[in-house]
Amino acid sequence: MEATDLLKKVRQIEIKTRGLSANIFAGEYHSAFKGRGMTFSEVREYQYGDDIRNIDWNVTARFNHPYIKVFEEERELTVLLMIDVSGSREFGTSFKYKKNIITEMAAVLAFSAIQNNDKIGVIFFSDRIEKFIPPKKGRKHILHIIREFITFTPEHRETNISEALKYLTNAIKKRCTAFIISDFIDDDFEDALKIANQKHDVVALKVYDKRETEIPSIGMIKLKDAETGQYHWADTSNRAVREAYSKWWRETDETTRRLFSKCGVDNVSVRTDDDYVKALISLFKKRI
Incomplete structure (x- = not known):
């Protein structure tokens, strides 16, 4: 991306998300997230x-x-944004990919934190820790973070949420509020989540696309796993195939919800074609 295009993109995201933080989230964020x-x-x-x-x-x-x-x-908090940068974030069938929603939501939270005089840092993770930006204050720091949201290219494409949570637990000594933003297409992270939430205040923001919930009947299609690179053929005209996939999605989604509840982690789900503003406000109000 050219420097002028990058600056334009950063500015667009800043204008939109900073306005949302100032006009909509200021009071809710302040009330929902308590000091140390x-x-x-x-x-x-x-x-x-x-x-x-x-x-x-x-x-x-x-x-x-x-x-x-x-x-x-x-009142002063340390806020960590844990951003899933695995290959599956590049999926999307509406106007935006999952990674676009993740970027905007993260930027809104970052500006909300800064307006509340909180420090903000970022952990980019795939199946390992890709990059860590230590918590700081100030607009300059926020703009640096947004540039990273837009331009950062991970070295790996698979997901290991447990590894990210272990890093949070071990690397961040003082209690913080950690927003983990992911599609949570992973398993076996219950123990790490439970331990992390005992030390920190972990909040889960799940981002998904409507096409991940069901497959349309469009005949034989070739599917690619965004994280492993493997291809699979599927006959979507077969009703049993479509129903089996929908059942898998429902069960996986319900398992994730039960896991958050069991670990005492506040959470919200955001679909790429829905309004994430309403979802975040709903989350904040539940915590007040």
Whole structure:
């Protein structure tokens, strides 16, 4: 991609996603994602209804009158965007590929984080960690991240979500909010997800295409696995073939949903031809 085309693309994404962050998500994001804890603010006289557990006994003894400690929520967060860059993200049958939706959603979250004075970092992963951008603040940092979303080319095409989650657990020492954005076409990552969510606040954003849910009847077609490169022939005019595929999708999707629920991970699914704005707002409101 030429430099002028890249700058234009970055600017287009910035204008759209920054506007969404400022006008739609600002309040919901701030309310939905809490700070790391509470910090001491001041001591004041006890008032009726105050929590007696916050009484400062030293000050109370000194003035012979009850005083309580006042705490404020520590708002600053560290946010990690875990971006699936495996081959399957290049699929799409509507106006956008999965990777386009992933890029826009990630940019919206990045701008929302910056507006909330949070640090933002990125982990690109396939079946291994492709690239790590350490968390920082500022518009310049955000634009660097968006450029990476657009231009980054992974070395590998398969998926290993477990490997990405293990990296998150081991590499990020302080508690953070981690958005893992993927189609979750993978298995055997339950243990890694459970451990990661115990240390961090993990949120799953599943992106999929409508054509992944069912196959139309269009005769004999040649299919390519985007991650392995293998080709398969399928007779889509055969009703049994179509029904078997639809059944596989439903069962796989339901298994993933149950896994998120079991691990206590907030999640939302976004189809490439649907409005991801509504999906994100719905997710934020569930957390408030």
